[in-house]
Amino acid sequence: MARYIVSARKYRPDSFGSLIGQDNIARTLKNSILRGQLAHAYLFCGPRGVGKTSAARIFAKTINCSSPGPEMEPCGECESCVSFREGRSYCIHELDAASNNGVEDIKALMEQVQIPPQVGRYSVYIIDEVHMLTQSAFNAFLKTLEEPPAHAIFILATTEKHKIIPTILSRCQTYDFNRIGIPDIVRNLRDIAGRENIRIDDESLHVIAQKADGAMRDALTIFDQTVAFCGADIRYEDVIRNLNVLDYEYGFRLTDAFLAKDYGTALLIFDEILSRGFNSLHFISSLGSHFRDLLVSRTGGLDALLDLPDSLRGRYGEQASRCTLKFLYEALDAVSRCEAGYRAATNQRLHIEFTLMRISFLGGLPEQPPVVSGTSALPGRPAVQPAAAVAPVPAEPSIGTVPAASAVQVQPAAAVSAAPAAAPASAASPDVAPDAAGTDALRPARKRPSKRASGLSLSALMSDEEITVELAPEDAAGDDEPLPDAEAVKGKWPELAAMYTSQPRLANALGTARLDVKESDGLLVLSFSLVNEAQKNWIAEKKLRELEERFRKICASSKIRLEPDVLPDDKQEKRIYMPTEKAQDLMTRNSEVGELIKDLALDIR
Secondary structure, three states: OOOOOOHHHHOOOOOHHHOOOOHHHHHHHHHHHHHOOOOOEEEEEOOOOOOHHHHHHHHHHHHHOOOOOOOOOOOOOOHHHHHHHOOOOOOEEEEEOOOOOOHHHHHHHHHHHOOOOOOOOOEEEEEEOHHHOOHHHHHHHHHHHHOOOOOEEEEEEEOOHHHOOHHHHOOOEEEEOOOOOHHHHHHHHHHHHHHOOOEEOHHHHHHHHHHHOOOHHHHHHHHHHHHHHHOOEEOHHHHHHHHOOOOHHHHHHHHHHHHOOOHHHHHHHHHHHHHOOOOHHHHHHHHHHHHHHHHHHHOOOOHHHOOOOHHHHHHHHHHHOOOOHHHHHHHHHHHHHHHHHOOOOOOHHHHHHHHHHHHHOOOOOOOOOOOOOOOEOOOOOOOEOOOOOOEEOOOOOOOOOOOHHHHEEOOOOOOOOOOOOOOOOOOOOEEEEEOOOOOEEEEEOOEEOOEOOEOOOHHHHHOOOOOOEEOOHHHHOOOOOOOOOHHHHHHHHHHHHHOOOOOHHHHHHHHOOEEEEEEEOOEEEEEEEEOOHHHHHHHHHHHHHHHHHHHHHHHOOOOEEEEEEEOOHHHOOOOOOOHHHHHHHHHHHOHHHHHHHHHHOOOOO
16 A cells, blocks of 8 residues: 555645745745845745745755756756755755754754755755744844855744744845635645546635635645545535535525515524534624625626635626625625624524524515505596506605605506597506596606605615606696695694604704794795704704604695704893802792791802
C-alpha cells in the first residue's frame, strides 16, 4: 500500500506560478531577484494557510538556484534544488519560533549565521511564527537582524503582525498576504480533483471554498475529509451533510414563505432546521447572507460581489426579481437586529421566531377585499347595472382620505338603456357623468399622480411600481363641493386634539390654540395660533400634513387647509411658574388667604 500524503502537502506550491492568490507578491519577489535587489530581512504576514511559508521556501530556492528559468522559477534539478527537496539542504534553514522562542535559541542562531553557505550564494533563515519570540529574544535578535553577514537573508513569517515590536518591523521589508478568493480556491480544487480522478460538482466546490474562509490549506484539508466521506463521486447533498452546512434551499423556501406572508411555514422550516442540529445563531446569519445575495442579484452591475456557482445565480436572480428593494432592506434590518440581540435574549428561539414573523408581515397584513353590492349608484343619479362582477382594486392601508368609492372598478355593459351610444369603458375604474342630453353615459375616471399625500400609503410610496391615485367621483366632477361652515369647522377642532391623547404636549398645544377662519383660493383656511416659534416650526415640518388629513376626515370635507401661526406676546396668557408667583396669584384671587397669611406672619418668599 502506497504511503498516503494529504493534499495540503502533496500539492503544496513549489514555484511562484503555483502560488495561488498572491500574484502581486510573487511578481515583486521575482523582480527583486531579477534585478539583484535583495533585502537582508523580509516579513511575510497574513492569515493562516495563504502561502506565507510556501512563498518563503520558493524564494529561498530561487535565489540559490544555479539555473533559474526565464520567469525566475527554480529549475528543480540543480544541487541546491534537489538537496532542498530531499530535506538535506545546508543553505536553507527553518526555525519554529513557537518552540524555540528563548534567548538561548536566538544566540545559537546568531552563531550559525556566521557560517557561509556550502552550496549556493545565500544562507536563508526562515523563522516561522516569529511573533512567539519573547521580548528578550527579540532584543537579542535586533543587532544581527540589522547588520547580518552579506550571505545571510532572514525571512520572518507570522499570522499576528501586531505582536512584533516596532524595532523588528522597521528592519524588514513587509509583505501582507491576502485571503484567497473563492474563485481561486474553486479553480485549484477543481484542478486537484481532476488529477485525483474525483468527480465533484461546482456547488460542492463552492461550499468547501466558503467553509475554508480564504485559506487554501483549510480548503485542501476539507477536500480530503469530503473525499474520505463520499469517495470518488462527491455530491452536493453529501458535502453539506458531512460539513454540517445549511443548505441554500432553506433560504429560498423561507423567502417564498415571507413573500406569501405565510409565517406558519417559516416557523415550521425553522423548526426543521433546529431538529437537524444547526445552531440558531448560525441560521440567522445564513438567512442574512441569503437576503444580501438577493439584494446583490437584484442590483445591476454587482455580479462580482456574488460568490456563487452559475446554477445558483439563476435561482437568486429569479427570486430577487419577485422582491422589492424595500422588502430586502427591511428584512436585512430585521435580521441584523435579531443577530445583535440574540445573546441578550432570555428565550432565544422565541427571539428568532418573532423576527421571522416580522419579516412575514413586512408588506402589511393580508387585506379583505371590500364587499360591494351588485348595483352602483351615485346620489341623485340612476343606478347602473354592471355586466360583470365587481372587481376590487388591491389597495394598501392609506394615511389619506380618498373615499372608498374610488377603490372599486365596475365593468359596464356594452350599452346602457336610455343612452343612445355609451362610450367604451377602459380598463381603469369608470365614472358616471351626464351627457349633453341629460342621460347618463360612462366615461373613464381621471387619474393623477398624487393629491398632496392624500390616499397614498407608506408602502405604496416606497414600492417600485408607478403610483397613481384615482379621484373620487365628487373630486373628479370639479369644484362642486361647497365650503364647510366656519363655525362648524371650529367646533370640530377639539375632536382633533382628542386624537393625540397619547402625545400630551401636542394635544395640549392643539387644545389651547387660538383659532381663526378665513376663505382663500376656494378653500377654508383654519389658522391655529401656538405659543412660540419653535412649536410652530416643529408642527409645520413634522405634523402639519397628518393633522390636515385627519381634520379633513373629521369634517368630511377636502376643502380645508390648516396653517400654524404664533400668538403675539401681548395676547398670550401669562403663565405662572415660580412658587412665589403662585402664592401671590392665590392671594389676589382669594382675600381670605391673604388675611390668613398676614395673621400668621407667613413668609411666602
